[in-house]
Amino acid sequence: MNVLIVEDDALHRAFLNEAVRAALPECGHVIEAENGLKGEGQARTLRVEHVVMDLQMSERNGIEAARTIWRERPDTKILFWSNYSDEAYVRGVARIVPEGATYGYVLKSASEERLKLALRSVFVESQCVIDREVRGIQQKTFGNSLGLTDVEYEILVDVALGLTDKAIAKRKHLSLRSVQNRLQQLYEKLGVYETPGQGSEGWFNLRTRAVAVALSRKVLNASAIERAERDLRQSAGV
Amino acid sequence: MNVLIVEDDALHRAFLNEAVRAALPECGHVIEAENGLKGEGQARTLRVEHVVMDLQMSERNGIEAARTIWRERPDTKILFWSNYSDEAYVRGVARIVPEGATYGYVLKSASEERLKLALRSVFVESQCVIDREVRGIQQKTFGNSLGLTDVEYEILVDVALGLTDKAIAKRKHLSLRSVQNRLQQLYEKLGVYETPGQGSEGWFNLRTRAVAVALSRKVLNASAIERAERDLRQSAGV
């Protein structure tokens, strides 16, 4: 059983390496990669089936790397080990995990014990392990009626990219008015109308305000926007 | 000579502690704080004069913490130790460093040697040490004609917050038209008109597009927007 570690921070990488060896004494090689791109390569050439991966790396982040790894071998077991439980990350992961795949999501703030436990659970027992806090975000995101729908989220991303209503309508095969309806719901759900200070009407451009709110609530983050930007270029550049 | 470490990651904190002790054998206590707020408190009550600080922390980030620390004691020596050299960070630091203060900015990717050297230079020799890469960003940001002016940057932030032209005009004591002029320069400098794909006109809402571009170029980042948001609430909520 070989394990691939994809993590850009040297200290964390060393720590992970040690943790993996301690938690899985029966494992074979432990390979390291310092960014998503190299991680993909290693996973491909060495046919690794167990991956510990950071989200938030330069040069292809964890979500993108995981997506391509899973696309090539959907039965790969991946444990995400991240600093944050941003809704954007949670949603990003949820969008790419294949049917029936086993994965885990633990925070770096968790204890070493929890990390080791998660390593064994995911890699040996093939059990999904989702950090308590991440679990909370998941429920708030998907269960609750205040959470954004997938469609709403996609429109939010398009808006954040700077697309026009018309452009979004074309991309999503909707009428202009439908896009605007979606946007209204979005504004409602994000609470864009709540103004800081009193009696301030017309102070906000709802469209950009929505992006600002989404960013500060971590519904969006920079890496999600970058990913979307690449997708856009690809679909437009053809 | 006491040293305060402000860093939210436990591993990095331990590493820093060790590095400080090694680089400054003559130093007294080494105090640790795990976020900006606690760091401010420690600096205040213990009257620390030497601080090593991460940027990007929850619960008050490094820039904000440094601002209040410097406001209370402008001769404090601060070494910023950060993962990134985002233009937003560089600009944020430049805006708060007091006249004649000594500080440093080294990246976490630098070698341990460089870190120790910087510690000695800043704390003992009272010399400013700016990482090579950060230096590059500085020059690209301020020297070059492609970099944003302070005024332009402030307007960009206001736009990113979701304010209307009119609101910005009022805040900045300018006419509506002047704000729009600034915006045009901004669009020009950010290269908002360059479209991915061919023959796509009217695809972008320039305003939100500018924010997207600024984010992906790291001219803005989430923490800069959050800071601005708090300032806005404060000035509007009075």
Next chain:
DNA sequence: GTCTGTCCTGCGGGAACCCGCAGATTTTGC
């Protein structure tokens, strides 16, 4: 003095936005 730059400002118009209303279509629950 004049000339050249840079910045602020107003005017005007075309485009994009936000959104209420109302009818059509689809989905859902029973």
Next chain:
DNA sequence: GCAAAATCTGCGGGTTCCCGCAGGACAGAC
């Protein structure tokens, strides 16, 4: 199968945005 709910769509308007054009204020150069 049918009614209720949710979605999609067009129309029309008020508002904001984007920006070309042009006139004024102020600086420095000659």
